[in-house]
Amino acid sequence: MPYIAIVDDEEPVRKALKRLLSASGLEAESYASGKDFLEASALRRPDCLVLDLHMPGMSGLQVLQELRAAHTALPTVVITAYDEPQTREQCLAAGASAYLRKPLDERLLLNAISANVKRSPKENHR
Amino acid sequence: MDAHPAPANLVQALRLRLPSWLPAALAVAVGYYLAARLGFALTLKPHPISTLWPPNALLAAALLLAQTRSWWWLLLAALPAHLLAELQSGVPTAMVLGWYVSNCGEALIGAAIVRAFVQGPLRLDSLRNAAIFLLGTALAAPLVSSFVDAALVHLIGWGDAAYWELVRARFFSNVLAELTIVPLIVTWAAVATSTPHETRPARYAESAALFTGLLLVCVLVFDLPHREAHASPAVYYAPLPFLLWAAALGPAASASALALMTIATIWGAVHGLGPFAGRTPQDTAREMQLFLTAATVPMLLLSVALAERSRVEREAREQRRQLTHLSRVAMLGELSGGIAHQLNQPLTAILSNAQAAQHYLANKNADPALLSEILADIVAADKRAGDVIEGLRALFKRGEAHFETLDPNRLVREVLALAQGDLATRGIEVSMRLQPNLPEVRADRVQLEQVLLNLVVNAAEAMRACPPKDRLLIVQSTATAGRIHVNVIDRGSGFKVSPEQLFEAFYTTKPQGLGLGLSISKSIVTAHGGRLRATTRRGGGAAFLVTLPALPKQ
Known part of the structure; x- marks a missing residue:
């Protein structure tokens, strides 16, 4: 079963996403901050990361930069409740594989996750 | 099939055929006749000239309120009333017609001078308009018409008074009439046509007290048998407090009070009562006219000046209110993301x-x-x-300001809840350091939220260039003797200008900013009896401190 990590500073959102992914047959774990996730990912690396953009302390963009700095090619779906015109490009340039606006379209989210989950093993074998 | 027109349409069709000046013309005819009867009643017999001759002034007031194109109809409407009133008094027809011409002339001159300088119906709501009225309608028009009037009397050969005596008597009579009647009609017309706004019962009670008091004083001073022992000039000042009171209530109240005193004074003299009685009719009339004119002009000007000032203040207040709302909406626009x-x-x-x-x-x-x-x-x-x-x-x-008892800490929490989305998208962490059990304040919730929200938004904007880990907003609340303080502290770049300049209107560092936020915030806090201060912090950042008077603890 693919393992998905969720990072969002807002508890109700975190909880709801974890439920949705679990109900869709995925294994999901959620984290309240980028820092919490980065620490935990050292122990168990998820197949895909669902990452909120606007968070106090460490933003989603910084998490992407940290992952890149650590040469961790982790498929990441960035989600955000508010964005500016250039945000999408910034995230994709920083290594995000998909960029979705909240409230999340369930199909788009699951498609983005499954596309990455399927693709990532191939990439790893290359 | 619609063979039967609705009755409402019929009424409307009939109404449409009536010219718009007709009701005014009817009112002028009736008013002119009654004014003439009043003029006769205020005449000191056997002196033929009324102390105050109101018909001309009534006609002038009608013209001043009407559109210029209906003036001729109004003047014509006065003719039957004039004939009806004057022919009863046994005056030759040629003289009656001559007076009609001079009366109309006075009204026309007075109205035309005012119309040349003031567009539309005259309103006594500015000193400029009042001055134009005084010079045009109350001075120039009676002056010109009095010469014409006296000349006509001489030409027709009615009576045996000397020409200059006639001119003088007519002039003062007409001046006093213009001063008394025109402001009365013009100001009440303005009251009647103004948008009705709530008049408080206290206002009615005040007016009732004023006019009862004034009537009482006027009767005591002007309408009781005159005794030499009471002849001190001081008694003339007895109505003054009431006239000042009326002036403070507005031009309509002032004009009414002056009219009341004028009628009471003349009525007393006509009946041989009051301090003006006991001389020749000419002397009595002249003394009264001078006394009443001297009282009316400054009182009228005072009431207009006070009304104009309060109107200017009201407009400024309304503008401030709109500006406050505008800046609030602009701030909410900034917060939209x-x-x-x-x-x-x-x-x-x-x-x-x-x-x-x-x-x-x-x-x-x-x-x-x-x-x-x-x-x-x-x-x-x-x-x-x-x-x-x-x-x-x-x-x-x-909306209007609405003061209520508020908990400052709750206000801070509500404002931070409102700004939470903005702060989150900017990656700003918030530290609330609220002193528990703060005393309450008496304030307008929306205005105070506007102030705090403005400070929070400014603080957030100031930290735009900060590294993410330094983006910390501290909101602190404390209390000292009789005051509460809310401090909004950021770790931004601080400000480079003096604190005074910071609070000036239109000073802004934001590209899309109006530069009104802090200036309006300061005026809101000041209006709440508090202070808004800004300081730069050592090690970077700014602190904005709101201090408000606290309510005594229950």
Whole structure:
């Protein structure tokens, strides 16, 4: 079963996403901050990361930069409740594989996750 | 088939045929006749000239209020009333017609001079208009018409008075009439046509007290048998406090009070009562005319000046209110991204929860306990979204200030809840350091929220260039003797100008800023009896301190 990590500073959102992914047959774990996730990912690396953009302390963009700095090619779906015109490009340039606006379209989210989950093993074998 | 027109249409059709000046013309005819009767009643027999001759002034007032193109109809409407009133008194027809011409001439000159300088119906709401009225209608018109009038009397050979004596008597009589009648009609017409706004019962009571007091004093001074022992000139000042009181209530009240005193004074003299009686009719009339004119002109000007000042102040207040609202709406516009964030978060929770529940139900592995937990979370998220909207609604509204007792800490929490979305999208962490059990304040909630929100938004903007780990907003509340303080502290770049300049209108560092936020915030805090101060912090950042008077603890 693919393992998905969720990072969002807002508890109700975190909880709801974890439920949705679990109900869709995925294994999901959620984290309240980028820092919490980065620490935990050292122990168990998820197949895909669902990452909120606007968070106090460490933003989603910084998490992407940290992952890149650590040469961790982790498929990441960035989600955000508010964005500016250039945000999408910034995230994709920083290594995000998909960029979705909240409230999340369930199909788009699951498609983005499954596309990455399927693709990532191939990439790893290359 | 629509063979029967509705009665309402018929009425409308009939009404449309009536010229618009007709009601005014009828009012002038009736008013002119009554004014003439009043003029006769105020005549000191056997002196033929009334102390105050109101018909000319009534006609002038009608012209001043009417459109210029209906002036001729109004003048014509006065003719039957004039004939009816004057022919009863046994005056030759040629003299009656001559007076009609001179009366109309006076009204026409007075109205034309005013119309040349003041557009539309005359309103005695500015010193400029009052001055034009005094010089044109109350001085120039009687002056010209008095010469014409006296000349006509001589030409026709009515009576045996000397020409200059006639001119002088007519002039003062007409001046006093213009001064008394025209302001009365013009100001009450303005009251009648103004947008009705709530008049408080206290205002009625005040007017009743004023006019009762004035009537009483006028009767005591002017309408009782005159005794030499009471002849001190001081008694003439007895109505003065009431006239000043009336002037403070506005031009309509002032004109009414002056008219009341004028009628009471002349009525007394006509009946041989009061301090003006006991001389020749000419002397009595002249003394009264001088006394009443000297009282009326300054009182009228005073009432107009006071009304003009209070109107200017009212307009300035209204402008300030609009500006405050405008700046609030502009600030909410700046917050719109944050508000979108704040609404999208609960919407995301609601949607994803609901879809999770759909999956559980579709897979037939729905645990009722889990479903009820999901539903509870949906309800909570929905309420949160509702609270955001509720918090915004009051800020968007435009309304009068409404003072209530407020808990400063609660206000801080509400404002931070409103700004939460904006702060989150900017990656700003908030530290609330609120002193528990603060005393309450008496304030307008919306205005104070506007101040705090403005400070929070400014602080957030000031930290735009900060490294993310330094983006910390501190909101502190404390209390000292009789005061509460709310301090909004950022770690931004501080400000480079003096604190005074910071609070000036139109000073801004934001590209899209109006530069009104801090200036309006300061005036709001000052209006609440408090102070708003700004300081730069050592090690970077600014602190804005709101100090407000605290209510005594219960």
